[in-house]
Amino acid sequence: MSNKIHDLDTPCLLLDRDRLETNLERMKKVATSRSTLLRPHLKTSKSLEVASLALKASGGGATVSTLKEAEVLGRSGAVDLLYAVAISPQKLKRVAGLRAEGIDLKVVVDNVEMAEHLSAFYEQTGQTIPTLIELDLDGHRSGVRPEDSIQLLAIGRELDRYQQLRGVMAHAGESYALSDPADLQHSADNEAKSACAAAQTLCNSGLPCPIVSIGSTPTALMGTSYEGVTELRAGVFMFFDLVQSGVGVCRKDDIALSVLSTVISTNPDASRLVIDAGWMALSRDRGTASQAEDYGYGQVCLPDGIILTDVLVLDAQQEHGIIGVRRGSSACLPKLSIGDQLRILPNHACATAAQHGAYHVINKQAEVEAIWPRFSGW
Amino acid sequence: MSNKIHDLDTPCLLLDRDRLETNLERMKKVATSRSTLLRPHLKTSKSLEVASLALKASGGGATVSTLKEAEVLGRSGAVDLLYAVAISPQKLKRVAGLRAEGIDLKVVVDNVEMAEHLSAFYEQTGQTIPTLIELDLDGHRSGVRPEDSIQLLAIGRELDRYQQLRGVMAHAGESYALSDPADLQHSADNEAKSACAAAQTLCNSGLPCPIVSIGSTPTALMGTSYEGVTELRAGVFMFFDLVQSGVGVCRKDDIALSVLSTVISTNPDASRLVIDAGWMALSRDRGTASQAEDYGYGQVCLPDGIILTDVLVLDAQQEHGIIGVRRGSSACLPKLSIGDQLRILPNHACATAAQHGAYHVINKQAEVEAIWPRFSGW
Numbered sequence: 001m002s003n004k005i006h007d008l009d010t011p012c013l014l015l016d017r018d019r020l021e022t023n024l025e026r027m028k029k030v031a032t033s034r035s036t037l038l039r040p041h042l043k044t045s046k047s048l049e050v051a052s053l054a055l056k057a058s059g060g061g062a063t064v065s066t067l068k069e070a071e072v073l074g075r076s077g078a079v080d081l082l083y084a085v086a087i088s089p090q091k092l093k094r095v096a097g098l099r100a101e102g103i104d105l106k107v108v109v110d111n112v113e114m115a116e117h118l119s120a121f122y123e124q125t126g127q128t129i130p131t132l133i134e135l136d137l138d139g140h141r142s143g144v145r146p147e148d149s150i151q152l153l154a155i156g157r158e159l160d161r162y163q164q165l166r167g168v169m170a171h172a173g174e175s176y177a178l179s180d181p182a183d184l185q186h187s188a189d190n191e192a193k194s195a196c197a198a199a200q201t202l203c204n205s206g207l208p209c210p211i212v213s214i215g216s217t218p219t220a221l222m223g224t225s226y227e228g229v230t231e232l233r234a235g236v237f238m239f240f241d242l243v244q245s246g247v248g249v250c251r252k253d254d255i256a257l258s259v260l261s262t263v264i265s266t267n268p269d270a271s272r273l274v275i276d277a278g279w280m281a282l283s284r285d286r287g288t289a290s291q292a293e294d295y296g297y298g299q300v301c302l303p304d305g306i307i308l309t310d311v312l313v314l315d316a317q318q319e320h321g322i323i324g325v326r327r328g329s330s331a332c333l334p335k336l337s338i339g340d341q342l343r344i345l346p347n348h349a350c351a352t353a354a355q356h357g358a359y360h361v362i363n364k365q366a367e368v369e370a371i372w373p374r375f376s377g378w
Numbered sequence: 379m380s381n382k383i384h385d386l387d388t389p390c391l392l393l394d395r396d397r398l399e400t401n402l403e404r405m406k407k408v409a410t411s412r413s414t415l416l417r418p419h420l421k422t423s424k425s426l427e428v429a430s431l432a433l434k435a436s437g438g439g440a441t442v443s444t445l446k447e448a449e450v451l452g453r454s455g456a457v458d459l460l461y462a463v464a465i466s467p468q469k470l471k472r473v474a475g476l477r478a479e480g481i482d483l484k485v486v487v488d489n490v491e492m493a494e495h496l497s498a499f500y501e502q503t504g505q506t507i508p509t510l511i512e513l514d515l516d517g518h519r520s521g522v523r524p525e526d527s528i529q530l531l532a533i534g535r536e537l538d539r540y541q542q543l544r545g546v547m548a549h550a551g552e553s554y555a556l557s558d559p560a561d562l563q564h565s566a567d568n569e570a571k572s573a574c575a576a577a578q579t580l581c582n583s584g585l586p587c588p589i590v591s592i593g594s595t596p597t598a599l600m601g602t603s604y605e606g607v608t609e610l611r612a613g614v615f616m617f618f619d620l621v622q623s624g625v626g627v628c629r630k631d632d633i634a635l636s637v638l639s640t641v642i643s644t645n646p647d648a649s650r651l652v653i654d655a656g657w658m659a660l661s662r663d664r665g666t667a668s669q670a671e672d673y674g675y676g677q678v679c680l681p682d683g684i685i686l687t688d689v690l691v692l693d694a695q696q697e698h699g700i701i702g703v704r705r706g707s708s709a710c711l712p713k714l715s716i717g718d719q720l721r722i723l724p725n726h727a728c729a730t731a732a733q734h735g736a737y738h739v740i741n742k743q744a745e746v747e748a749i750w751p752r753f754s755g756w
Contacts, residue, residue, distance in 0.1 A: 142643035
């Protein structure tokens with residue numbers, strides 16, 4: 001097999017291995033400096049090989065967003081897993097099955113009703129499922145408000161009936177919408193403080209709370225050490241993307257993921273190029289649309305990774321990406337021919353990666369070293 | 379295996395077989411009434427079973443958007459295929475390989491440069507590749523302007539050097555942004571008229587143009603018979619979606635595709651429900667955002683398919699869908715418990731289907747009859 005990206009069928013997904021390893025090393029140092037464990041989120045990558053590197057950085061723990069991830073990665077050696085999406089009754093059997101295989105899979109709940117389902121499941125099967133209480137920091141999603149001690153204690157007591165309570169989990173989802181460093185630090189502090197306050201509420205009532213889990217890529221990177229936090233969760237930092245660059249927690253040159261594409265049409269007046277990467281290859285994610293700099297469907301780079309400033313994927317159809325220059329910019333489109341390649345940095349690594357079945361892993365010389373399959377589904 | 383959707387792991391994709399067949403029958407009648415062939419687009423479904431029903435409706439011809447579709451579907455019997463995305467030089471070898479297997483795969487080009495590549499390929503290999511000239515009706519994508527007879531004839535002559543010219547292809551992409559019936563009819567007329575005018579330009583210069591291919595779901599359904607058009611292309615009509623309902627070419631009750639999900643969190647104040655279908659299951663497509671009625675990330679239905687008017691997926695994270703009532707509506711959220719199921723109608727069937735590995739095919743009683751795998755990639 002050729003190792004030249006020039007010989008790859010396009011569109012396809014490239015993963016820069018050096019950047020991935022540098023990004024992992026950076027987060028590992030952050031966790032060490034904050035005196036917490038690292039529980040990297042494997043939902044962005046959905047890959048055995050990336051998970052293996054992430055587990056090396058974490059020392060063993062990881063986070064998943066689907067039971068499929070828990071099954072595939074748990075059976076490949078990731079045995080300390082947190083499924084960080086609120087569990088429902090129907091899923092308990094699969095969770096218990098994985099636990100019976102030796103995978104220490106923990107779940108989260110945010111209400112008494114589900115805690116009672118967990119008790120009933122124990123009464124029927126004799127199986128305990130270690131459970132964290134999900135906290136809601138910003139009112140945006142699921143979770144218990146950390147200051148709602150009545151609800152917190154009601155869930156905690158129900159879970160403790162059969163020794164299923166293991167801790168609390170907080171996620172500062174609102175941090176993705178920030179970009180000012182002071183705001184990010186405030187969000188990170190709030191995440192840590194809220195999680196620790198909720199843990200204290202449980203402990204004050206004699207309930208156990210060994211795990212205090214916080215995190216998101218921005219708050220993990222912008223926060224500081226906080227007494228009581230036991231672990232940091234973060235996922236997208238492994239690959240980074242334009243949204244994280246807009247938040248301010250990475251440079252564009254840290255982005256490890258890109259979509260390789262081929263020019264299929266050139267407009268005679270040179271104001272537009274069409275590539276064979278549309279939203280099917282780039283995803284429909286427009287995460288930078290609400291940021292200070294909107295990158296359309298992605299930032300255009302030359303095949304060697306050199307960024308073409310202000311040259312963007314302005315629009316996308318299913319299999320067509322429309323490339324042009326950012327409005328108001330004096331940049332020029334590169335002079336390219338049909339068949340020339342371009343690389344696109346993604347708005348959101350999780351969404352773009354999900355459109356592909358494999359990573360073409362490249363080295364510093366942009367040579368293909370390996371193909372790492374991705375899995376998908378639930 | 380249980381045939382109850384209640385027993386399915388969620389999120390998962392449901393396909394209503396009766397609606398699919400009704401939608402195919404409707405388009406078949408349209409093509410007959412317009413005295414054209416039907417060349418259904420298989421890019422939405424990417425499924426052998428759906429393709430088989432579509433080919434029955436078309437009589438044999440079909441359209442694809444990737445070479446992967448051509449390979450998978452061509453090798454399963456779809457031997458009259460049009461690859462409707464502008465070809466690039468690197469892809470010619472795969473095209474020729476499929477043609478050597480007996481699949482009559484046709485390609486499209488929009489410039490002399492690529493037509494010359496096709497000539498060079500013939501000179502090197504002796505293989506002709508039947509080619510259509512892509513027309514650009516709205517300046518949005520790739521294609522030659524139909525009135526640009528100089529460019530049209532230059533491409534046509536180059537393709538005719540080795541008998542590779544087969545016709546013209548037009549796609550009224552702008553029709554997806556319309557909703558007024560008169561505008562849609564005008565767009566449909568323009569598509570047909572432009573394609574026929576371009577064909578006439580070629581014929582007047584003695585060039586062959588046996589295929590005059592037009593279409594999109596809205597223009598196929600809203601257009602009328604037009605002398606000279608030989609075939610209609612359309613794809614999303616098989617499943618339909620909220621965008622097409624907003625365009626006005628289907629009712630919500632025609633939508634054959636939905637995502638089955640489970641309630642995982644209920645807000646005590648009842649203004650919000652959280653389901654386990656986030657954008658990973660629904661896609662990031664927000665196609666209705668620019669229409670008169672914005673459906674967020676989807677229209678919420680009960681498990682039996684009953685539409686809950688004004689109850690929408692207002693926001694989505696990777697594995698969380700946030701359900702609430704449309705702003706300004708007096709509708710109420712249904713009273714649901716953790717573990718209850720809901721179905722979500724998609725904004726854009728192509729994008730939502732692409733997030734899943736299979737269709738759970740249901741009958742009128744919402745019982746699961748079959749599982750039809752989907753393929754993906756390029």
